[in-house]
Amino acid sequence: MSVYGIHKFFRTCLHDKAFRALALDAPEAAMAKMPITDEEKQALRDGNVAWLYEHGVHAFLLSYLTRWNLFGVTLPLYSERIHQAKDWRL
Amino acid sequence: MAEIVAGIGVPHTPVFPSQVARKGPDCEEARLYGEIEAHLRDAKADVILLFSNDHFNTFFFDNFPLFAIGVAPATSGPNDQTPMPAYEVPVHEPLAAHLRRSGVLAGFDIALTQEFTLDHAFMVPWHFLNARLRLPIVPFFIDGFSDPLPGAQRAWDLGTVLREAIQAYPGRERVVAIGSGSFSLEIGGPLADKGERSGTPDKAWSAHIQTRMEAGEYRQLIAEATGERMARAGNAAGELLNWLAMIATCGGGKPLTMKPQIDHGHAFGVWSVAS
Numbered sequence A: 001m002s003v004y005g006i007h008k009f010f011r012t013c014l015h016d017k018a019f020r021a022l023a024l025d026a027p028e029a030a031m032a033k034m035p036i037t038d039e040e041k042q043a044l045r046d047g048n049v050a051w052l053y054e055h056g057v058h059a060f061l062l063s064y065l066t067r068w069n070l071f072g073v074t075l076p077l078y079s080e081r082i083h084q085a086k087d088w089r090l
Numbered sequence B: 001m002a003e004i005v006a007g008i009g010v011p012h013t014p015v016f017p018s019q020v021a022r023k024g025p026d027c028e029e030a031r032l033y034g035e036i037e038a039h040l041r042d043a044k045a046d047v048i049l050l051f052s053n054d055h056f057n058t059f060f061f062d063n064f065p066l067f068a069i070g071v072a073p074a075t076s077g078p079n080d081q082t083p084m085p086a087y088e089v090p091v092h093e094p095l096a097a098h099l100r101r102s103g104v105l106a107g108f109d110i111a112l113t114q115e116f117t118l119d120h121a122f123m124v125p126w127h128f129l130n131a132r133l134r135l136p137i138v139p140f141f142i143d144g145f146s147d148p149l150p151g152a153q154r155a156w157d158l159g160t161v162l163r164e165a166i167q168a169y170p171g172r173e174r175v176v177a178i179g180s181g182s183f184s185l186e187i188g189g190p191l192a193d194k195g196e197r198s199g200t201p202d203k204a205w206s207a208h209i210q211t212r213m214e215a216g217e218y219r220q221l222i223a224e225a226t227g228e229r230m231a232r233a234g235n236a237a238g239e240l241l242n243w244l245a246m247i248a249t250c251g252g253g254k255p256l257t258m259k260p261q262i263d264h265g266h267a268f269g270v271w272s273v274a275s
Helices: A004-015 A017-025 A027-032 A038-046 A049-054 A075-082 B016-023 B028-042 B093-105 B120-130 B152-167 B203-214 B218-224 B227-232 B237-249
Strands: B003-010 B047-052 B067-070 B074-077 B087-090 B111-113 B137-142 B174-180 B255-261 B266-271
Touching: A004 A017, A004 A038, A017 A027, A027 A038, A038 A049, A049 A075, B003 B028, B003 B120, B003 B152, B003 B237, B016 B028, B016 B120, B028 B120, B028 B255, B028 B266, B047 B093, B047 B120, B047 B152, B047 B237, B067 B093, B074 B120, B087 B120, B093 B137, B093 B152, B120 B137, B120 B174, B137 B152, B137 B237, B152 B218, B152 B237, B174 B237, B203 B218, B203 B237, B203 B255, B203 B266, B218 B237, B227 B237, B237 B266
Parallel strands: B003 B174, B047 B137, B047 B174, B067 B111
Antiparallel strands: B003 B266, B067 B137, B074 B087, B255 B266
């Protein structure tokens, strides 16, 4: 788990319009540009936000998924899944 | 010597500029920010020391400071696609350089940035409070968003050091300190409201902070505001640190006025300055 690569993926989606378009049109190609592991790629493909959160991804950046419905993750889906995550604060 | 003439605490909710543009000048947010802007105008300030926290826009995890200060002739924002007007922002470069030097010599490892832009955490307060006055700012970044945060006592001590540094600055500038952020706010995490991207998970903590501030009980508040306690109030609840640094810069008095938005987990406040 690199976490950094996932954070970079989401931040680049916000700040780089071309990368965002790539993430929407060809997510495999976009992921290939980032230092993320196979496990992380699978979690992104699956929209497994609970797993990503539990492995240290910052929720603010993770929720960028819902800004553009990346990997098909809409806000209702995201909300349902993030509430299933284990959270040390609860 | 320069002097600190007032303190201000406000939220930086990124939807507020577009919301106010849509709802008009009589809506609650327009009224609350308008009241604070009037205080800022009355203070006849020359410069604003603005404490806020970046949201991975100005800085990122390739190089992520707990404290940083912007030292440059000018900056701009917002840099994070917040729906609001874009602004060129003058920076009081000599004062910014002086505060960094004084802070470092006093034991605070304050990172330096000389080419930077600002996200909504700085630009929403700018939009509502300073877009017309256009006072130069000193942007001071405190990490209130990425665990582990600096401690509450550390933020307070930082404000105390900056207060002394301002009072030692060889100029006649009148300085207003602004601290911006929420007391309870979760963005994107499991504490957000169901079906929403964000939420206010601990309104009681937010109200408690306000009570402590109104009573001037900062020693107790600092003891209570551990990293774990703030985290339970949401992943943006560490923005309290911006307020603590601001209040310490003002000398730690009680607020002149403090108006909460309980449902949002934040407040609007004004401090006079203890001499």
